[in-house]
Amino acid sequence: MSKKGWFIGIGIIAVIILLIPLIMFSPIIYMSLKYGIQTLLADKNGAMHIAEKTLEERYHQEFIxxxxxxxxxxxxxxxxxxxxxxxxxxxKFNVAVYKSSNKTEVRDDYQIRKDILPLLRQSFSDSKYFFRVKNTFPGIELTFWNKEDLTWDEALKEYPSGFSVSVAVYSLSPDTEGLTENEKKRVVKLAENMRNYKFKSSDLYFHRLKPSTVTNSATVQEIIEKGAGSDRITSTCVVVDLLDVFRTEDIVCR
Incomplete structure:
Protein backbone atom coordinates (compact mmCIF):
# COMPACT_ATOMS: atom_id res chain seq x y z
CA MET A 1 0.00 0.00 0.00
CA SER A 2 1.27 3.46 -0.83
CA LYS A 3 2.09 6.08 1.79
CA LYS A 4 -0.94 8.08 0.70
CA GLY A 5 -3.18 5.04 1.21
CA TRP A 6 -1.90 4.58 4.76
CA PHE A 7 -2.78 8.20 5.62
CA ILE A 8 -6.27 7.80 4.16
CA GLY A 9 -6.83 4.59 6.10
CA ILE A 10 -5.64 6.13 9.37
CA GLY A 11 -7.90 9.12 8.76
CA ILE A 12 -10.97 6.91 8.23
CA ILE A 13 -10.24 4.98 11.43
CA ALA A 14 -9.83 8.22 13.39
CA VAL A 15 -13.18 9.52 12.12
CA ILE A 16 -14.90 6.26 13.11
CA ILE A 17 -13.38 6.43 16.60
CA LEU A 18 -14.65 10.00 17.01
CA LEU A 19 -18.13 9.13 15.77
CA ILE A 20 -18.63 6.17 18.14
CA PRO A 21 -19.08 8.24 21.36
CA LEU A 22 -21.11 10.83 19.47
CA ILE A 23 -23.52 8.13 18.28
CA MET A 24 -23.64 6.50 21.72
CA PHE A 25 -24.35 9.73 23.58
CA SER A 26 -26.42 11.51 20.90
CA PRO A 27 -29.74 10.82 22.71
CA ILE A 28 -28.35 12.46 25.86
CA ILE A 29 -27.00 15.44 23.90
CA TYR A 30 -30.32 15.78 22.06
CA MET A 31 -32.37 15.65 25.26
CA SER A 32 -30.08 18.19 26.97
CA LEU A 33 -30.37 20.62 24.09
CA LYS A 34 -34.11 20.06 23.79
CA TYR A 35 -34.93 20.60 27.44
CA GLY A 36 -32.38 23.39 27.78
CA ILE A 37 -34.14 25.26 24.99
CA GLN A 38 -37.54 24.42 26.47
CA THR A 39 -36.45 25.75 29.86
CA LEU A 40 -35.21 28.99 28.29
CA LEU A 41 -38.46 29.38 26.36
CA ALA A 42 -40.44 28.75 29.54
CA ASP A 43 -38.40 31.38 31.39
CA LYS A 44 -38.83 33.78 28.47
CA ASN A 45 -42.61 33.34 28.37
CA GLY A 46 -42.71 33.57 32.15
CA ALA A 47 -40.73 36.82 32.10
CA MET A 48 -43.10 38.31 29.51
CA HIS A 49 -46.09 37.29 31.64
CA ILE A 50 -44.51 38.83 34.76
CA ALA A 51 -43.80 42.03 32.82
CA GLU A 52 -47.38 42.28 31.53
CA LYS A 53 -48.91 41.72 34.97
CA THR A 54 -46.51 44.10 36.73
CA LEU A 55 -47.08 46.88 34.18
CA GLU A 56 -50.84 46.44 34.47
CA GLU A 57 -50.67 46.73 38.27
CA ARG A 58 -48.20 49.61 38.11
CA TYR A 59 -50.05 51.80 35.58
CA HIS A 60 -53.63 50.46 35.81
CA GLN A 61 -53.89 49.64 32.11
CA GLU A 62 -53.12 46.68 29.86
CA PHE A 63 -49.93 46.30 27.82
CA ILE A 64 -48.64 44.06 25.03
CA LYS A 92 -43.02 51.56 22.43
CA PHE A 93 -41.02 51.57 25.63
CA ASN A 94 -38.47 49.28 27.29
CA VAL A 95 -39.06 46.70 30.01
CA ALA A 96 -36.57 44.46 31.79
CA VAL A 97 -37.14 41.54 34.14
CA TYR A 98 -34.24 40.67 36.45
CA LYS A 99 -33.93 37.58 38.62
CA SER A 100 -31.88 37.45 41.80
CA SER A 101 -31.56 35.05 44.69
CA ASN A 102 -34.52 36.42 46.61
CA LYS A 103 -36.73 38.41 44.22
CA THR A 104 -37.74 39.29 40.69
CA GLU A 105 -37.42 42.94 39.66
CA VAL A 106 -39.28 44.61 36.78
CA ARG A 107 -37.98 47.94 35.51
CA ASP A 108 -39.36 50.08 32.71
CA ASP A 109 -39.10 53.59 31.31
CA TYR A 110 -42.80 54.07 30.50
CA GLN A 111 -43.45 56.69 33.19
CA ILE A 112 -40.35 58.67 32.24
CA ARG A 113 -41.47 58.85 28.63
CA LYS A 114 -45.00 59.76 29.71
CA ASP A 115 -43.66 62.57 31.90
CA ILE A 116 -41.17 64.06 29.46
CA LEU A 117 -43.12 64.02 26.19
CA PRO A 118 -45.78 66.46 27.49
CA LEU A 119 -42.98 68.74 28.73
CA LEU A 120 -41.40 68.67 25.28
CA ARG A 121 -44.72 69.45 23.64
CA GLN A 122 -45.21 72.39 26.00
CA SER A 123 -41.90 73.90 24.94
CA PHE A 124 -41.96 72.87 21.27
CA SER A 125 -45.62 72.87 20.33
CA ASP A 126 -45.13 73.46 16.59
CA SER A 127 -45.69 70.53 14.28
CA LYS A 128 -42.20 71.04 12.79
CA TYR A 129 -40.62 69.57 15.94
CA PHE A 130 -40.65 65.94 17.00
CA PHE A 131 -38.85 64.06 19.74
CA ARG A 132 -37.00 60.96 20.83
CA VAL A 133 -36.59 60.17 24.55
CA LYS A 134 -34.23 57.53 25.89
CA ASN A 135 -33.93 56.48 29.50
CA THR A 136 -30.24 56.35 30.50
CA PHE A 137 -30.61 55.71 34.24
CA PRO A 138 -31.87 53.53 35.77
CA GLY A 139 -30.58 51.58 32.80
CA ILE A 140 -32.64 48.99 31.04
CA GLU A 141 -29.51 47.70 29.33
CA LEU A 142 -26.72 46.91 31.78
CA THR A 143 -23.87 46.79 29.28
CA PHE A 144 -22.51 50.12 30.53
CA TRP A 145 -21.64 48.41 33.83
CA ASN A 146 -18.00 47.46 33.34
CA LYS A 147 -17.97 45.06 36.29
CA GLU A 148 -19.22 41.90 34.64
CA ASP A 149 -19.19 40.03 37.93
CA LEU A 150 -21.47 42.58 39.60
CA THR A 151 -24.59 40.85 40.91
CA TRP A 152 -28.01 42.44 40.72
CA ASP A 153 -28.23 42.92 44.49
CA GLU A 154 -24.81 44.60 44.54
CA ALA A 155 -25.79 46.79 41.61
CA LEU A 156 -28.85 48.11 43.44
CA LYS A 157 -26.61 49.23 46.30
CA GLU A 158 -23.94 50.73 44.07
CA TYR A 159 -26.20 52.86 41.86
CA PRO A 160 -28.31 55.38 43.82
CA SER A 161 -31.88 56.23 42.94
CA GLY A 162 -32.55 58.96 40.41
CA PHE A 163 -33.58 59.31 36.80
CA SER A 164 -31.45 60.38 33.86
CA VAL A 165 -32.64 60.71 30.30
CA SER A 166 -31.35 61.65 26.90
CA VAL A 167 -33.68 63.89 24.89
CA ALA A 168 -33.41 64.47 21.16
CA VAL A 169 -35.38 67.27 19.48
CA TYR A 170 -35.61 67.11 15.69
CA SER A 171 -36.49 70.30 13.84
CA LEU A 172 -37.78 70.75 10.31
CA SER A 173 -37.42 74.52 10.56
CA PRO A 174 -35.28 76.40 8.01
CA ASP A 175 -31.59 75.59 8.03
CA THR A 176 -30.02 77.68 10.79
CA GLU A 177 -26.76 76.99 12.60
CA GLY A 178 -27.25 76.56 16.33
CA LEU A 179 -30.45 77.61 18.09
CA THR A 180 -32.56 80.70 17.51
CA GLU A 181 -33.32 82.94 20.50
CA ASN A 182 -36.89 81.68 20.54
CA GLU A 183 -35.68 78.07 20.58
CA LYS A 184 -33.26 78.85 23.40
CA LYS A 185 -36.15 80.23 25.47
CA ARG A 186 -38.03 77.00 24.83
CA VAL A 187 -35.04 74.98 26.01
CA VAL A 188 -34.86 77.06 29.21
CA LYS A 189 -38.56 76.37 29.83
CA LEU A 190 -38.01 72.66 29.24
CA ALA A 191 -35.10 72.61 31.72
CA GLU A 192 -37.23 74.36 34.33
CA ASN A 193 -40.05 71.84 33.93
CA MET A 194 -37.69 68.88 34.09
CA ARG A 195 -36.11 70.14 37.32
CA ASN A 196 -39.59 70.23 38.83
CA TYR A 197 -39.94 66.56 37.96
CA LYS A 198 -36.80 65.71 39.99
CA PHE A 199 -34.78 64.26 37.15
CA LYS A 200 -31.16 63.61 38.01
CA SER A 201 -29.68 64.75 34.70
CA SER A 202 -30.48 65.01 31.04
CA ASP A 203 -28.56 65.56 27.83
CA LEU A 204 -30.28 67.47 25.04
CA TYR A 205 -29.53 66.90 21.36
CA PHE A 206 -31.11 69.45 19.05
CA HIS A 207 -30.91 68.34 15.42
CA ARG A 208 -31.93 70.24 12.32
CA LEU A 209 -33.06 67.90 9.58
CA LYS A 210 -32.79 68.26 5.84
CA PRO A 211 -36.43 68.66 4.72
CA SER A 212 -35.65 66.72 1.55
CA THR A 213 -34.84 63.59 3.58
CA VAL A 214 -38.13 63.60 5.51
CA THR A 215 -40.65 62.79 2.85
CA ASN A 216 -43.55 61.28 4.80
CA SER A 217 -44.83 60.22 8.21
CA ALA A 218 -43.09 56.83 7.89
CA THR A 219 -39.72 58.58 7.73
CA VAL A 220 -40.57 60.62 10.82
CA GLN A 221 -41.56 57.45 12.68
CA GLU A 222 -38.27 55.78 11.73
CA ILE A 223 -36.30 58.75 13.09
CA ILE A 224 -38.30 58.75 16.34
CA GLU A 225 -37.53 55.05 16.85
CA LYS A 226 -33.93 54.85 15.62
CA GLY A 227 -32.58 58.39 15.41
CA ALA A 228 -31.26 60.16 12.31
CA GLY A 229 -27.94 59.66 10.60
CA SER A 230 -25.57 62.46 9.59
CA ASP A 231 -26.89 62.27 6.02
CA ARG A 232 -30.22 63.65 7.25
CA ILE A 233 -28.89 66.33 9.63
CA THR A 234 -27.61 69.80 8.73
CA SER A 235 -26.56 70.87 12.25
CA THR A 236 -26.61 69.63 15.85
CA CYS A 237 -26.52 71.43 19.19
CA VAL A 238 -25.61 69.32 22.21
CA VAL A 239 -26.39 70.62 25.72
CA VAL A 240 -24.40 68.31 28.00
CA ASP A 241 -26.57 68.76 31.10
CA LEU A 242 -29.91 70.35 30.41
CA LEU A 243 -30.72 70.64 34.12
CA ASP A 244 -27.87 73.15 34.53
CA VAL A 245 -29.62 75.54 32.14
CA PHE A 246 -31.35 78.44 33.90
CA ARG A 247 -31.17 81.16 31.25
CA THR A 248 -30.46 81.36 27.53
CA GLU A 249 -26.82 82.34 28.20
CA ASP A 250 -26.30 78.92 29.80
CA ILE A 251 -26.97 77.15 26.51
CA VAL A 252 -23.67 76.30 24.87
CA CYS A 253 -23.72 74.13 21.78
CA ARG A 254 -20.94 71.54 21.66
Whole structure:
Protein backbone atom coordinates (compact mmCIF):
# COMPACT_ATOMS: atom_id res chain seq x y z
CA MET A 1 0.00 0.00 0.00
CA SER A 2 1.27 3.46 -0.83
CA LYS A 3 2.09 6.08 1.79
CA LYS A 4 -0.94 8.08 0.70
CA GLY A 5 -3.18 5.04 1.21
CA TRP A 6 -1.90 4.58 4.76
CA PHE A 7 -2.78 8.20 5.62
CA ILE A 8 -6.27 7.80 4.16
CA GLY A 9 -6.83 4.59 6.10
CA ILE A 10 -5.64 6.13 9.37
CA GLY A 11 -7.90 9.12 8.76
CA ILE A 12 -10.97 6.91 8.23
CA ILE A 13 -10.24 4.98 11.43
CA ALA A 14 -9.83 8.22 13.39
CA VAL A 15 -13.18 9.52 12.12
CA ILE A 16 -14.90 6.26 13.11
CA ILE A 17 -13.38 6.43 16.60
CA LEU A 18 -14.65 10.00 17.01
CA LEU A 19 -18.13 9.13 15.77
CA ILE A 20 -18.63 6.17 18.14
CA PRO A 21 -19.08 8.24 21.36
CA LEU A 22 -21.11 10.83 19.47
CA ILE A 23 -23.52 8.13 18.28
CA MET A 24 -23.64 6.50 21.72
CA PHE A 25 -24.35 9.73 23.58
CA SER A 26 -26.42 11.51 20.90
CA PRO A 27 -29.74 10.82 22.71
CA ILE A 28 -28.35 12.46 25.86
CA ILE A 29 -27.00 15.44 23.90
CA TYR A 30 -30.32 15.78 22.06
CA MET A 31 -32.37 15.65 25.26
CA SER A 32 -30.08 18.19 26.97
CA LEU A 33 -30.37 20.62 24.09
CA LYS A 34 -34.11 20.06 23.79
CA TYR A 35 -34.93 20.60 27.44
CA GLY A 36 -32.38 23.39 27.78
CA ILE A 37 -34.14 25.26 24.99
CA GLN A 38 -37.54 24.42 26.47
CA THR A 39 -36.45 25.75 29.86
CA LEU A 40 -35.21 28.99 28.29
CA LEU A 41 -38.46 29.38 26.36
CA ALA A 42 -40.44 28.75 29.54
CA ASP A 43 -38.40 31.38 31.39
CA LYS A 44 -38.83 33.78 28.47
CA ASN A 45 -42.61 33.34 28.37
CA GLY A 46 -42.71 33.57 32.15
CA ALA A 47 -40.73 36.82 32.10
CA MET A 48 -43.10 38.31 29.51
CA HIS A 49 -46.09 37.29 31.64
CA ILE A 50 -44.51 38.83 34.76
CA ALA A 51 -43.80 42.03 32.82
CA GLU A 52 -47.38 42.28 31.53
CA LYS A 53 -48.91 41.72 34.97
CA THR A 54 -46.51 44.10 36.73
CA LEU A 55 -47.08 46.88 34.18
CA GLU A 56 -50.84 46.44 34.47
CA GLU A 57 -50.67 46.73 38.27
CA ARG A 58 -48.20 49.61 38.11
CA TYR A 59 -50.05 51.80 35.58
CA HIS A 60 -53.63 50.46 35.81
CA GLN A 61 -53.89 49.64 32.11
CA GLU A 62 -53.12 46.68 29.86
CA PHE A 63 -49.93 46.30 27.82
CA ILE A 64 -48.64 44.06 25.03
CA UNK A 65 -45.12 42.77 25.68
CA UNK A 66 -42.96 41.33 22.87
CA UNK A 67 -39.42 40.76 21.53
CA UNK A 68 -37.99 39.33 24.75
CA UNK A 69 -34.22 38.71 24.68
CA UNK A 70 -32.18 36.93 27.32
CA UNK A 71 -28.84 38.28 28.66
CA UNK A 72 -26.95 35.81 30.80
CA UNK A 73 -24.42 38.17 32.41
CA UNK A 74 -27.02 39.56 34.80
CA UNK A 75 -29.59 36.80 34.21
CA UNK A 76 -32.28 39.12 32.88
CA UNK A 77 -34.69 39.58 30.00
CA UNK A 78 -35.13 42.78 28.01
CA UNK A 79 -38.27 43.36 25.97
CA UNK A 80 -40.52 45.96 24.35
CA UNK A 81 -44.04 46.94 25.36
CA UNK A 82 -46.89 49.13 24.13
CA UNK A 83 -50.20 50.11 25.74
CA UNK A 84 -52.90 47.74 24.49
CA UNK A 85 -55.14 50.64 23.49
CA UNK A 86 -52.24 52.43 21.73
CA UNK A 87 -50.26 49.71 19.91
CA UNK A 88 -48.54 52.15 17.55
CA UNK A 89 -44.76 51.80 17.35
CA UNK A 90 -44.40 55.41 18.53
CA UNK A 91 -45.70 54.24 21.94
CA LYS A 92 -43.02 51.56 22.43
CA PHE A 93 -41.02 51.57 25.63
CA ASN A 94 -38.47 49.28 27.29
CA VAL A 95 -39.06 46.70 30.01
CA ALA A 96 -36.57 44.46 31.79
CA VAL A 97 -37.14 41.54 34.14
CA TYR A 98 -34.24 40.67 36.45
CA LYS A 99 -33.93 37.58 38.62
CA SER A 100 -31.88 37.45 41.80
CA SER A 101 -31.56 35.05 44.69
CA ASN A 102 -34.52 36.42 46.61
CA LYS A 103 -36.73 38.41 44.22
CA THR A 104 -37.74 39.29 40.69
CA GLU A 105 -37.42 42.94 39.66
CA VAL A 106 -39.28 44.61 36.78
CA ARG A 107 -37.98 47.94 35.51
CA ASP A 108 -39.36 50.08 32.71
CA ASP A 109 -39.10 53.59 31.31
CA TYR A 110 -42.80 54.07 30.50
CA GLN A 111 -43.45 56.69 33.19
CA ILE A 112 -40.35 58.67 32.24
CA ARG A 113 -41.47 58.85 28.63
CA LYS A 114 -45.00 59.76 29.71
CA ASP A 115 -43.66 62.57 31.90
CA ILE A 116 -41.17 64.06 29.46
CA LEU A 117 -43.12 64.02 26.19
CA PRO A 118 -45.78 66.46 27.49
CA LEU A 119 -42.98 68.74 28.73
CA LEU A 120 -41.40 68.67 25.28
CA ARG A 121 -44.72 69.45 23.64
CA GLN A 122 -45.21 72.39 26.00
CA SER A 123 -41.90 73.90 24.94
CA PHE A 124 -41.96 72.87 21.27
CA SER A 125 -45.62 72.87 20.33
CA ASP A 126 -45.13 73.46 16.59
CA SER A 127 -45.69 70.53 14.28
CA LYS A 128 -42.20 71.04 12.79
CA TYR A 129 -40.62 69.57 15.94
CA PHE A 130 -40.65 65.94 17.00
CA PHE A 131 -38.85 64.06 19.74
CA ARG A 132 -37.00 60.96 20.83
CA VAL A 133 -36.59 60.17 24.55
CA LYS A 134 -34.23 57.53 25.89
CA ASN A 135 -33.93 56.48 29.50
CA THR A 136 -30.24 56.35 30.50
CA PHE A 137 -30.61 55.71 34.24
CA PRO A 138 -31.87 53.53 35.77
CA GLY A 139 -30.58 51.58 32.80
CA ILE A 140 -32.64 48.99 31.04
CA GLU A 141 -29.51 47.70 29.33
CA LEU A 142 -26.72 46.91 31.78
CA THR A 143 -23.87 46.79 29.28
CA PHE A 144 -22.51 50.12 30.53
CA TRP A 145 -21.64 48.41 33.83
CA ASN A 146 -18.00 47.46 33.34
CA LYS A 147 -17.97 45.06 36.29
CA GLU A 148 -19.22 41.90 34.64
CA ASP A 149 -19.19 40.03 37.93
CA LEU A 150 -21.47 42.58 39.60
CA THR A 151 -24.59 40.85 40.91
CA TRP A 152 -28.01 42.44 40.72
CA ASP A 153 -28.23 42.92 44.49
CA GLU A 154 -24.81 44.60 44.54
CA ALA A 155 -25.79 46.79 41.61
CA LEU A 156 -28.85 48.11 43.44
CA LYS A 157 -26.61 49.23 46.30
CA GLU A 158 -23.94 50.73 44.07
CA TYR A 159 -26.20 52.86 41.86
CA PRO A 160 -28.31 55.38 43.82
CA SER A 161 -31.88 56.23 42.94
CA GLY A 162 -32.55 58.96 40.41
CA PHE A 163 -33.58 59.31 36.80
CA SER A 164 -31.45 60.38 33.86
CA VAL A 165 -32.64 60.71 30.30
CA SER A 166 -31.35 61.65 26.90
CA VAL A 167 -33.68 63.89 24.89
CA ALA A 168 -33.41 64.47 21.16
CA VAL A 169 -35.38 67.27 19.48
CA TYR A 170 -35.61 67.11 15.69
CA SER A 171 -36.49 70.30 13.84
CA LEU A 172 -37.78 70.75 10.31
CA SER A 173 -37.42 74.52 10.56
CA PRO A 174 -35.28 76.40 8.01
CA ASP A 175 -31.59 75.59 8.03
CA THR A 176 -30.02 77.68 10.79
CA GLU A 177 -26.76 76.99 12.60
CA GLY A 178 -27.25 76.56 16.33
CA LEU A 179 -30.45 77.61 18.09
CA THR A 180 -32.56 80.70 17.51
CA GLU A 181 -33.32 82.94 20.50
CA ASN A 182 -36.89 81.68 20.54
CA GLU A 183 -35.68 78.07 20.58
CA LYS A 184 -33.26 78.85 23.40
CA LYS A 185 -36.15 80.23 25.47
CA ARG A 186 -38.03 77.00 24.83
CA VAL A 187 -35.04 74.98 26.01
CA VAL A 188 -34.86 77.06 29.21
CA LYS A 189 -38.56 76.37 29.83
CA LEU A 190 -38.01 72.66 29.24
CA ALA A 191 -35.10 72.61 31.72
CA GLU A 192 -37.23 74.36 34.33
CA ASN A 193 -40.05 71.84 33.93
CA MET A 194 -37.69 68.88 34.09
CA ARG A 195 -36.11 70.14 37.32
CA ASN A 196 -39.59 70.23 38.83
CA TYR A 197 -39.94 66.56 37.96
CA LYS A 198 -36.80 65.71 39.99
CA PHE A 199 -34.78 64.26 37.15
CA LYS A 200 -31.16 63.61 38.01
CA SER A 201 -29.68 64.75 34.70
CA SER A 202 -30.48 65.01 31.04
CA ASP A 203 -28.56 65.56 27.83
CA LEU A 204 -30.28 67.47 25.04
CA TYR A 205 -29.53 66.90 21.36
CA PHE A 206 -31.11 69.45 19.05
CA HIS A 207 -30.91 68.34 15.42
CA ARG A 208 -31.93 70.24 12.32
CA LEU A 209 -33.06 67.90 9.58
CA LYS A 210 -32.79 68.26 5.84
CA PRO A 211 -36.43 68.66 4.72
CA SER A 212 -35.65 66.72 1.55
CA THR A 213 -34.84 63.59 3.58
CA VAL A 214 -38.13 63.60 5.51
CA THR A 215 -40.65 62.79 2.85
CA ASN A 216 -43.55 61.28 4.80
CA SER A 217 -44.83 60.22 8.21
CA ALA A 218 -43.09 56.83 7.89
CA THR A 219 -39.72 58.58 7.73
CA VAL A 220 -40.57 60.62 10.82
CA GLN A 221 -41.56 57.45 12.68
CA GLU A 222 -38.27 55.78 11.73
CA ILE A 223 -36.30 58.75 13.09
CA ILE A 224 -38.30 58.75 16.34
CA GLU A 225 -37.53 55.05 16.85
CA LYS A 226 -33.93 54.85 15.62
CA GLY A 227 -32.58 58.39 15.41
CA ALA A 228 -31.26 60.16 12.31
CA GLY A 229 -27.94 59.66 10.60
CA SER A 230 -25.57 62.46 9.59
CA ASP A 231 -26.89 62.27 6.02
CA ARG A 232 -30.22 63.65 7.25
CA ILE A 233 -28.89 66.33 9.63
CA THR A 234 -27.61 69.80 8.73
CA SER A 235 -26.56 70.87 12.25
CA THR A 236 -26.61 69.63 15.85
CA CYS A 237 -26.52 71.43 19.19
CA VAL A 238 -25.61 69.32 22.21
CA VAL A 239 -26.39 70.62 25.72
CA VAL A 240 -24.40 68.31 28.00
CA ASP A 241 -26.57 68.76 31.10
CA LEU A 242 -29.91 70.35 30.41
CA LEU A 243 -30.72 70.64 34.12
CA ASP A 244 -27.87 73.15 34.53
CA VAL A 245 -29.62 75.54 32.14
CA PHE A 246 -31.35 78.44 33.90
CA ARG A 247 -31.17 81.16 31.25
CA THR A 248 -30.46 81.36 27.53
CA GLU A 249 -26.82 82.34 28.20
CA ASP A 250 -26.30 78.92 29.80
CA ILE A 251 -26.97 77.15 26.51
CA VAL A 252 -23.67 76.30 24.87
CA CYS A 253 -23.72 74.13 21.78
CA ARG A 254 -20.94 71.54 21.66
Missing amino acids: VSNAKYFDVFDHFEMEAVPKDQPESSQ
